[in-house]
Structure formats: structure tokens, C-alpha cells
């Protein structure tokens with residue numbers, strides 16, 4: 001028996017369009033992002049891929065996207081589980097800063113190391129800084145020493161995988177069609193795991209906003225088709241290029 005897993009990065013956010021490092025800052029979708037989330041619903045419906053359970057992060061851009069995508073295919077009523085472990089990568093002291101300005105100031109190599117290297121985290125954020133979430137009540141249950149002040153992708157893999165194993169895998173094994181509505185980098189971490197992508201190669205992988213990525217998984221929860229399948233491959237390719245080029249304008 002195979003399992004059905006749908007990964008959905010949130011639609012474009014207010015800060016995506018302003019080219020700002022976002023991370024754990026809780027910005028909402030912009031108008032385009034709302035449209036993308038509604039379009040994701042149409043894509044799911046057209047393939048009869050109707051989720052029976054949804055997992056989201058604790059950030060409104062993913063929660064809002066999940067709601068719109070489910071509402072649009074009459075699945076607004078399914079069980080929802082949320083975890084900080086699906087949050088975007090914490091971008092440390094870069095949160096709130098402009099990507100093009102950081103690229104200009106530190107140069108392409110450092111900029112790309114912070115954005116896409118597997119194990120170079122950006123500088124830590126001050127706990128009480130303007131864009132810090134250290135004292136946000138939604139993370140009160142996360143032990144203080146596990147609440148990140150910055151993260152590289154390796155750190156995201158380490159905090160996301162326990163949730164994959166403890167909460168998402170059991171739903172897949174129970175026969176659910178699982179929707180995971182999350183973020184560019186938490187989904188890169190999950191795709192790295194699913195497709196067994198090397199630490200070097202993951203640097204080249206970008207996830208577009210708002211386009212469902214469908215994985216059929218075998219009994220060992222390995223993809224039947226490596227890389228899965230975007231429900232709108234053309235739009236996905238254009239979206240991936242746009243993400244890769246962020247900071248260049």
C-alpha cells in the first residue's frame with residue numbers, strides 16, 4: 001500500500017514581496033499569496049487529492065494558506081495539528097533585513113552561505129530584539145534552551161524530523177492523505193530527508209510558494225517517484241527560479 005503526502009509552502013507573504021528575511025516573524029499572506037492558496041485548492045480538487053488531516057507550523061502565513069486551501073476543496077473540517085517544529089528556519093539577526101542589501105553589504109558568497117549552506121547559521125538574534133520571538137507566548141512550551149536564536153538547515157532537519165516521526169508518519173501509516181502546510185526551509189528539510197539529498201545538493205533546491213507538491217510514498221515511506229510531482233509543474237519551475245534569484249534585485 002502507498003501513502004499520500006502533499007507538501008504546500010505558504011503563498012507569497014507581505015515580506016516575501018518586500019524581499020525581507022522573514023524566518024519566525026509572523027507576517028501574513030499578501031493578496032497574491034491569498035490567490036495562490038486558493039489556487040492550490042483548485043489544483044488539489046482537480047486531482048481529487050483531498051487531505052484528511054493537516055499539519056501546519058505556528059505561523060499565520062502557513063495557517064492561513066492551509067485554511068484557504070482546505071476551505072476551497074471543502075475540507076475545512078479535517079483535524080489540524082500544529083507544531084513549532086514545522087516553522088520556517090529561524091533567520092537570527094537577519095530577520096527583518098532586506099536580502100538585496102545584505103547581499104550588497106556582505107557579498108554573494110557570505111549571503112548564499114547564510115541562505116543556502118547546510119551548516120552555516122546566520123548570526124544569533126538578541127533575545128529581546130525587535131524581531132525576536134524568544135518571549136512569544138506561543139513558544140512557552142518549548143524549553144528555553146531549545147528555542148532557537150538562529151538556525152542553519154541542519155538545525156531545522158534536527159528539530160523537524162522528530163515531529164515527522166512522532167506525528168506525521170503515524171497519520172500516513174493510518175492511511176490518511178496528509179497535507180503539510182509549512183515553509184520554504186522547513187519543507188526543504190523534509191524533502192532532503194524524503195529524497196535523501198546530500199548536504200551539498202540541497203543548496204540548489206528551492207520550493208515555490210503556493211503550489212502543492214505531491215509525494216506517493218511506498219511502504220517504507222520512500223518516494224515512489226523521486227522529487228515528487230508539483231501539481232502545476234510549469235508554475236513551480238517559474239516559482240523556483242524566482243526564489244533562487246531573491247536578493248539579486
Ligand SMILES: O=C(O)[C@@H](CO)OP(=O)(O)O
Nearest residue numbers: 020021022023088115184
Ligand atoms: O526569508 C525567509 O524566511 C525565507 C523564506 O521566505 O527566505 P529564503 O528563501 O531566503 O531562505
